[in-house]
Amino acid sequence: MQREDIEALHARFDRPGFGTTTVDEIDYIQRLIQKHKPKRFLEIGTASGLTTGFIAHFLQENGGTSVTSVDLSSSFFGERDKSIGYLARDIYQEGRVEIDIRPRKSALDLAEMKGPWDMAFIDANHQHPWPTIDTLAVAHHLTGPRIVIHHDLQLYRRHKKLRGVGPRVLFNEMPEENRHVDIANGWNIFSLDLNLDPVVIEHIAIGAFSMPWTTHPPLTESTVSKVRACLQYGYSANLIAEFDECVAVNKRSLPARAFSHLRHEIARRFDDLGLRK
Numbered sequence: 001m002q003r004e005d006i007e008a009l010h011a012r013f014d015r016p017g018f019g020t021t022t023v024d025e026i027d028y029i030q031r032l033i034q035k036h037k038p039k040r041f042l043e044i045g046t047a048s049g050l051t052t053g054f055i056a057h058f059l060q061e062n063g064g065t066s067v068t069s070v071d072l073s074s075s076f077f078g079e080r081d082k083s084i085g086y087l088a089r090d091i092y093q094e095g096r097v098e099i100d101i102r103p104r105k106s107a108l109d110l111a112e113m114k115g116p117w118d119m120a121f122i123d124a125n126h127q128h129p130w131p132t133i134d135t136l137a138v139a140h141h142l143t144g145p146r147i148v149i150h151h152d153l154q155l156y157r158r159h160k161k162l163r164g165v166g167p168r169v170l171f172n173e174m175p176e177e178n179r180h181v182d183i184a185n186g187w188n189i190f191s192l193d194l195n196l197d198p199v200v201i202e203h204i205a206i207g208a209f210s211m212p213w214t215t216h217p218p219l220t221e222s223t224v225s226k227v228r229a230c231l232q233y234g235y236s237a238n239l240i241a242e243f244d245e246c247v248a249v250n251k252r253s254l255p256a257r258a259f260s261h262l263r264h265e266i267a268r269r270f271d272d273l274g275l276r277k
């Protein structure tokens with residue numbers, strides 16, 4: 001698609017608060033689709049479906065056949081009365097590429113869908129460790145080019161209340177040769193080339209899991225079981241053991257961990273001053 005056509009469609013449908021991709025980020029996705037020519041594309045985090053619709057256009061122009069998009073929610077957060085992904089078919093009306101929107105699903109549900117996929121765009125929960133969990137879940141269902149695009153590398157510094165560090169933690173763990181960040185929207189979008197030895201992928205995941213988790217509230221027991229079940233397909237017992245250890249460490253919320261640290265620090269100072277028996 002020509003840049004002017006992307007701009008025109010984007011301007012017609014995007015609204016403040018839609019939390020979607022910018023024109024130059026969409027163009028980065030287009031360039032990756034032109035380069036790798038995926039047949040089947042997967043998106044994690046649909047929201048309005050604006051990006052999904054553009055992906056369908058790019059697939060049509062490059063021999064692709066379908067885009068599947070999953071979202072935990074059934075309604076779009078920007079317009080509560082609208083269904084998840086409602087814009088996708090307004091933006092892409094041709095119909096040659098199948099658009100398969102899956103509400104109330106996450107990357108942990110991919111086994112029950114019609115995989116595998118050739119390329120993915122992850123733009124869901126940006127709190128750590130979600131982007132890493134989503135990447136591991138998606139990687140297991142990827143064939144072909146095995147390229148995974150991530151959005152919001154700069155979220156942790158732009159949205160001071162949200163501090164979505166997840167994409168940044170994962171990006172930092174990736175070997176330089178297997179990650180590519182684009183200048184779009186101030187270096188906010190990147191892609192990972194997952195053509196790596198599974199041992200290396202696990203090493204990267206363990207590095208990321210080992211960083212303090214910011215997801216709040218902490219993962220529930222049932223989510224932990226789902227992640228474990230997902231990791232059991234295709235990953236080693238070692239990765240699952242490391243994940244379990246990190247779950248235990250991060251069980252309490254970040255404020256609770258900070259408070260506990262503070263209590264220990266105060267006790268230590270009291271000890272230093274000889275104020276405690």
Ligand SMILES: C[S@@+](CC[C@H](N)C(=O)[O-])C[C@H]1O[C@@H](n2cnc3c(N)ncnc32)[C@H](O)[C@@H]1O
Pocket residue numbers: 018019020021044045046047048049050051052070071072073077105106107123124125130
């Ligand atoms: C930033 S929006 C996605 C924007 C969309 N990709 C676009 O470009 O227009 C994030 C979406 O992810 C969904 N979400 C949050 N956590 C999720 C998860 N663990 N799995 C799937 N979707 C999730 C939210 O409901 C929300 O609709």
